[in-house]
Amino acid sequence: MKRPSWDEYFMTMTDCVGSRATCDKNGSGCVIVSDNRVIATGYTGSLSGLPHCDEVGHDIKLGQCQRTVHAEHNAITQALKFGISLNGATMYCKVKPCVACAKMANSLGVKRVVTE
Structure with a gap:
């Protein structure tokens, strides 16, 4: 069995993280890495403390x-919540980030984005 590259390894993690998504319309996962170490993960879901789509249904406006x-x-x-710098980090995304997320990542120093 061939050992996966770092990119392949972290992209595989996006599937696992994305499995926690609470919206089946747009479920996805993201892993942010610095020096080949995971520093943050995220999945598509409601803000903390608010109801999730899989609990109360979708709130669709303009197709989103x-x-x-x-x-x-x-x-x-x-x-950011835990004071972790993203300067020089790589962001692994299941899907191509939207313009707003890409701008936010860029402004915080993410140097590279990897997608499928």
Whole structure:
């Protein structure tokens, strides 16, 4: 069995993290890594303390579920909440990040984004 590259290894983790998503319309996972060490993870879901789609249903407006935030947003805010710098980090995403999440990652120093 061939040993996976670091990119393959961390991309595999996005599946596991994404399995925690609480919105089946947009379920995804994100893993942020620095020096080949996981520093934050996030999945598509409601803000902490608010009801989840899988509990109370979707809140769809303009084709988007308003109840949830993206996996990338959750991973970034998780790092910030605990004072973890994203400067020079790599962000592994199940899907290509939206413009807002990409801008947020870039402004906080994420140097590389890897997607499937």
